Amino acid sequence: MNLFGKTSELQLEKDASSRYLPVVISSMIFLAALALAGLFSISAAVENWSSEISGNLTVEIQHVGGDAQDRKVEEVVSFLKRTPGVETVRPISVEEAASLLEPFLGRADIIRELPLPRLVEVTISENSPVDLNAMATTLNKAIPEARLNTHRPWLDKMIVLARSVQFLAAAIMLLISIVTVIIVIFAARTGLVMHRDVIEVLHLIGARDTYIARQFQTYFARLSFLGSLPGLAFAIIVMVLLSLLAGRLDATLLSAPTMVLEGWIALAMLPVIVALLTLFTVRWIVLSSLKRMM
Amino acid sequence: MVRFENVGMRYGMGPEVLRDINLHLEAGSFHFLTGPTGAGKSSLLKLLSLSHRPSRGLLTLFGKEASSLSRDELPELRRKIGVVYQEFRLLDHLTTLENVALPLRIAGVEEEQISRHVEELLDWVGLGNQVDARPPTLSGGEKQRVAIARAVINRPQLLIADEPTGSMDAEMGLRLMYLFQELNKIGTTVVVATHDLGLIRRFGYPVMYLKSGTLHHTHAEEYLQQFDRSLY
């Protein structure tokens, strides 16, 4: 058995015209793998942001000054503790806020005198169906000086951005599939023309169209499958390098593209999918061309 | 078995090379087909072997009208027909053995049975020591015998041979004619296209001859008489 699959009667493996196919498929798979990785790591990132951001909230309390200020903080804390779904409530003391701001504003003792809002850190327990908007309204009604900061508008914008990047990746995938199909069609057509005589003899000896189509489809499917492996391997290497780089940069938003399991499964399926796509394309093209022969 | 009614044939948009062909081949009959070069013998055999469609008329094979055949029925019918092509049409990259085995493989016969049958037949046609040779390395007569072996390997009901003995010596030619005769005895309908008056004289089967695109039927002696006369 030849590595690229011997076809018993048609000797397709001798065609110079089909040799370029694995190279083209390889490049296609490389691009497809990157697009797919982008698709999955972005959706993983979006999920991360959503859960992190909706899990960590801050409540801002307007500056009212003096003891009233501390009372307001206590009111907010007890309100939040009564709210179902809230896991931890931690008021940030004036000292802590001042030391947090010190690098930006200068001396902490002066900052303490500024009319800064007070902050309360809130975490929501995971998987609890808390309606943040409702919670924000009730909080605001109970204590008009307190405002729940849900980070929602910012998140929404990021999600829109992420979705459009995902849409782009999906469009790239579609384009790659179409180009692959077209290339495969050309390769199969060339094969049909080059082997016209042999095909005619096979027909005359009593071969069915499916018998001939089978030789074409298994040969080309194998070419596609084997061609896709180096492309996939190369794409994985590039992805690992990219995520190492991203880890170095310590970028907080696009943290190292962590792909979910589904992403890896989808990547592993790529060679199989391209082989199947090739198989059915070739079968269809060969059968429809043979129909026009006697 | 085979019936032509007012059949005409043309290549593409060219002129008709065959006109008003009427013929009826009984099952188990043996016919010679002759006529000058370019008369259309090979063309007529193309119609018979279902490799070309008539441009008009009715062609019935094994009780089925050729133009009404569906694409699925065609292979089944072709498997009942063995053809020796004038230009052999062997697959150059396959060995002698593989070439001859091809009709059986296509028909899905078991490998073990295939090799036994094929080797036996190749021995019989004197190619027992050439089973692994490929057609480009064979002589014309050897290729012709491979083509004949391929045509008869799956015991066709209709055997069509276009100049099957043209490339070999008289002795081997006779041997192959005897093979056809044997197959004919067990019921195969045989049509042999030939220029060889010696063969026609020796075997004496009914003769069909093509002249200016139409087919005439006659007996061997009658056909040969015109040549005998013209010799004097």
Ligand SMILES: Nc1ncnc2c1ncn2[C@@H]1O[C@H](COP(=O)(O)OP(=O)(O)OP(=O)(O)O)[C@@H](O)[C@H]1O
């Ligand atoms: N593929 C083809 N395309 C066009 N014309 C053809 C084709 N094959 C044969 N012809 C023409 O059909 C006519 C009959 O040819 P054919 O081969 O049937 O003759 P033949 O009797 O077999 O001759 P020969 O004894 O030399 O084998 C010829 O005039 C030839 O030019």
Ligand SMILES: [Mg+2]
């Ligand atoms: Mg001829």
